[in-house]
Amino acid sequence: MNHNSSLHSFGLWLCLALMLVLTGCQNAPRQTISNTTNSELFVDDQFGAATAAIETPEQIFAVPAEVVSELRQQVMLYGDPFDRSRALLRFIFNDGTDMLEYVNSATLIASDTLQKRQANCLSLTILAYSLADALGFDSRFQDVDVPEYWITRSGSSLLNGHVNLVVNPDSKFAGVGHIVYRRHSYLIDFDRVPSRTQLRTTEVGRNAIISMFYNNKAADAIVSKNYDLAYQYLKAAIRTAPELSGNWNNLAVLYRHKQLLAEAELVYLHSLALEPDHSNTMANLAMLYQLTGRYQQAADLEDKVAKKRLANPFYFVMLGNEAYERRDADVALRHFRQSLRLQPNTPEALFGMARVYLLKGDLTTASRYLQSAKKYVGPGPERRRYQSKLDLLNAIAKQV
Known part of the structure; x- marks a missing residue:
């Protein structure tokens, strides 16, 4: 699923200048172990208060009580797990005139996805998890290891990632619609390309999904040049999942936009300490080296990145x-x-x-x-x- 600028690699975007990393069909950074938020890398005095409220984790996953009631009526009347899963699928995507539509930029909380009938892979994953949880179904989040892929938004290049949700029923099923059934689970995903189902996946926790949501919202704010809001979203993302290197990369991208070059360099280096081979972070750091006259260091990083990307x-x-x-x-x-x-x-x-x-x-x-x-x-x-x-x-x- 989705898992979602003039930033060379924000975890979402870049455009000769810098890229941001997104999830939800926006980039889901790989996880590594880190036991500190490195709060000294934050520069609160350089940013103002957020211009909008940051969604709480409870708000991200909440669905209205009337929706849960309707969901139970449509799904739980079936005793067979296969029939229940089909009913859940119909409820999410809707086979009628108000079908759920894929929109790459639609990083929405579950209730807004239901109302607007739009979602990227991250929003779909959040909604599907919320509904499955309301039914008492066991489920797990997956980060899909897709090749680097960029989209352009408002003149900025955004690096996409991909996430989806596996829901575990009691029995073995066969494939249907947007669901790919495996022995004791089925996969809910916008992406139905068969080759994608063979890509390596990594199970991630609820905090990682929350962090990706904040990260995507920060990327949107950076594209809109709302840097104060972006900073607050990135702080929320990092505090939720400090081990995700892409969040730190995006924070450095934000610093670069604010001309905080020394601070940006420290954050890029921290991101690379978490994930040494993260191509977009290396590309962004190379750009910073170019700007500060360290051309050989920039060239070394650029060569390393180019070799990884020549087959992409x-x-x-x-x-x-x-x-x-x-x-x-x-x-x-x-x-x-x-x-x-x-x-x-x-x-x-x-x-x-x-x-x-x-x-x-x-x-x-x-x-x-x-x-x-x-x-x-x-x-x-x-x-x-x-x-x-x-x-x-x-x-x-x-x-x-």
Whole structure:
């Protein structure tokens, strides 16, 4: 599931400047052991009070009593665990006109997900856990080890991660819908791509999910330049799960935005102490070294990161998007083509090709790549977005 800037690696985002790390289909940092919050790395005097209330853990998972009552009526009337699980699935996703829709930026508490009918993988995991817990079902959170993958939001590149939920019934089942059944459990996830179900997963605790929620909210605040709110969310994230290196990386990204370079460096180094091979933290630290004139140290880190990313098609999508933003069409095409060589039919690379050919004024080729991107993206808002661009492109072509 989802597990979700101008930040090179926020745990969510970056954009030549820095990246943030997100979860919920936003980045879920790996866990390592740490027994301290290192409160000396906080700089409270550089930030003001939060402009909005920080959600409590209870608020994150709470569902209205009337919803729980309706849930019990629809699910618990079945005696067979298989039928109960199907009923829970129908309740979450809704087979009617008000279906739950995947929206990458929708990091919401459970009650808001129910009301707005939107969620990313993190929000879906939170909602599914809350409902399963209300029914007395045993469940566990999973962090999915997906390849580095970036999205662009408001000119910033955000690094996505992925989380989902395993619910444990009493019997063995077969697969159906959004659920993949295993011997004594089933998986609730937006992502139904078969290859993804084979990726390595790590069980994480409730505190990690809460921390990821705060982390994503901080990333949203950074993109909106609401740095005081971002700082309070990141402090909440770190205090909840200080062992998650991505939270510290994002705090350093925030410091970088505030031009607190010395403080940012200390926090990057702490993040790397927790997770020495975290590529985005290394990339962000390399950028800081560049800014402060330590070019050899920057180059050493950049080489290490590049070697890890050369086989990742989404890395070249990110580079292509950055070149496109500079209006360097030839460089952008080279990166998108390399992405497609590594993984044919990648929708993000195909869409990038379409944008570049549109920049070049080649409407026919742009339309062809847009058609391909639409073909290979899953159903939902992304496919509709591609279709709207195709409609606009066709309208323009008729006027030429």
